[in-house]
Amino acid sequence: MHKVARKRFNQFMKQRLGHFMxxxxxxxxxxxxxxxxxxxxxxxxxxxxxxxxxxxxxxxIGMLSxxxxxxxxxxxxxxxxxxxxxxxxxxxxxxxxxxxxxxxxVGADVDPDNIAWCQLNVPGIExxxxxxxxPLLFAEDNSFDLVFAxxxxxxxxxxxxxxxxxxxxRILRPGGFFLADVLGSYHQRQMxxxxxxxxLKKNGQLVLDAGDDRASLSTQLIGSWDVFQTRQEVLRAFxxxxxxHDYLPRGLDLLILQKLSLYGHEGSDKQxxxx
Ligand SMILES: C[S@@+](CC[C@H](N)C(=O)[O-])C[C@H]1O[C@@H](n2cnc3c(N)ncnc32)[C@H](O)[C@@H]1O
Numbered sequence: 001m002h003k004v005a006r007k008r009f010n011q012f013m014k015q016r017l018g019h020f021m022x023x024x025x026x027x028x029x030x031x032x033x034x035x036x037x038x039x040x041x042x043x044x045x046x047x048x049x050x051x052x053x054x055x056x057x058x059x060x061i062g063m064l065s066x067x068x069x070x071x072x073x074x075x076x077x078x079x080x081x082x083x084x085x086x087x088x089x090x091x092x093x094x095x096x097x098x099x100x101x102x103x104x105x106v107g108a109d110v111d112p113d114n115i116a117w118c119q120l121n122v123p124g125i126e127x128x129x130x131x132x133x134x135p136l137l138f139a140e141d142n143s144f145d146l147v148f149a150x151x152x153x154x155x156x157x158x159x160x161x162x163x164x165x166x167x168x169x170r171i172l173r174p175g176g177f178f179l180a181d182v183l184g185s186y187h188q189r190q191m192x193x194x195x196x197x198x199x200l201k202k203n204g205q206l207v208l209d210a211g212d213d214r215a216s217l218s219t220q221l222i223g224s225w226d227v228f229q230t231r232q233e234v235l236r237a238f239x240x241x242x243x244x245h246d247y248l249p250r251g252l253d254l255l256i257l258q259k260l261s262l263y264g265h266e267g268s269d270k271q272x273x274x275x
Contacts, residue, residue, distance in 0.1 A: 002057035009060040012067060013099050016077045020101045027122050029055045030090025034114050037222050038089035038151075046217070059092040066148060066179055069256060073245060075177055080145035082106070086130075086168070087152030089114050091122045098124045106144075108136060111222070133160055134167035144171050148179040151252060154187075155224045158205050158237075165241045175261040178242060183228050184253030191216070192228065204233035 006026070014021050029052040030038075036046065048054050067077070077100060085094040088107030097105055105125040109115050110132055118127045128138045147168050156164055168178050188197065191214055192206070200206040208215040208226040215226050229237070231247065234255070238244060242257035 002053050002055075002060060005057045005060035005064070009064045009096060010099070012064055013077075016067070016071065017100060018078075020078050021099050022101045024096075024098045024124075026056060026059075027091075027095055030092060030114075031117065034090045034111075034117055037111060037218055038114065055092060059096060062150065063093050063096045069179070069254075070146070070177060073177065073256065073258070075146065082144045083146045083148075084108065084139065084144050084171070086136075086147060086149040086164075087155075088118065088127070091118045091125065091127075093148075093150055094125060095122050106138070108138075134163050136167060136171060139171040141170055142173045144176055145173055146177050146179070147172060150181060153180050154183045154227055154252065155219065157207055157225045157227060158229070161227075161237055162241075165238055169241050169259055172259040174259055176259050178257040178259070179254065180238070180257065181250070181252035181254045182234050183226065184231070184249055186251050187226075188228060191226065196228075200228055200230060205229045 010021075032050045035050050035055070070077075080100075080103060082104040083094070083097060083100075084106040085091075086108055088094050088109050089111070091107055094105055094107050097103065107115070107118060107122075107125050107127045108130045109127075110130055112129045115127045115129045118125070126138070128136070130136050149168075153161065153164075172178060188200070191208070192200065193214075196206055196214075206228040208219070208228075210220050210223040210225070213220075218224070219226050231253075234253070235244065235247065238255055238257055243260050245256040245258060246254075248254045248256070
């Protein structure tokens with residue numbers, strides 16, 4: 001199954017990159033114990049998430065869909081010089097961007113085990129462990145064209161969310177993009193009861209910690225948090241720093257954000273629709 005996804009991803013990247021595309025070996029699948037730490041909602045999904053075919057298929061499809069979205073905003077993969085994934089886990093996603101010739105790729109995660117495995121098994125990417133709070137010591141101001149964080153703000157408690165959003169703003173170049181997803185109505189239906197929903201509506205936010213039996217299996221295993229916010233709260237948090245191009249309802253709701261260029265007020269009138 002993942003071979004079809006790989007072909008579609010490669011075709012898309014070839015179209016975008018032309019001779020700036022290089023053939024790469026996708027490398028090994030992340031080990032089960034690391035995947036369990038990163039992406040498993042409950043016991044039922046353990047088998048699926050740790051299946052190598054699913055691992056690669058979801059990696060190709062995930063990266064393809066985010067690259068297709070960026071194309072709509074004229075993000076130029078050929079001229080981009082640096083891309084970072086925050087919360088890269090076992091590099092399920094960012095590993096596929098090694099097909100972009102000459103680009104600097106950086107993966108960061110708070111989990112030293114995932115980063116140690118990536119350093120040994122996924123060449124061609126700089127990997128760093130970061131703290132639960134910024135700064136990202138390896139990242140200079142204005143140094144990335146794109147930062148993405150897949151299922152990461154879903155685990156960043158609200159008291160540190162704002163400092164992370166500001167940190168990503170700091171390291172992006174003016175005009176750079178930030179893609180991040182958050183838990184939306186799909187996961188609210190899956191994980192929350194009526195009382196939780198009332199609480200979420202009332203407070204704009206709800207956090208399940210690792211001790212809570214409704215929390216995802218990964219959260220319970222690593223002592224993390226599952227963070228729910230209303231759409232209004234998400235827009236307040238991200239939109240007060242970034243220009244919000246779109247906020248797409250999906251399995252995980254996706255934010256397409258941009259650090260405006262120094263003189264650019266591109267669509268600042270449109271921003272009002274979100275805030
Ligand atoms: C659900 S996993 C997703 C992993 C990867 N992005 C993927 O899609 O395969 C969330 C990851 O975010 C990491 N994480 C959580 N909070 C973080 C933070 N503040 N900074 C960096 N990584 C973080 C976790 O350690 C974990 O690897």
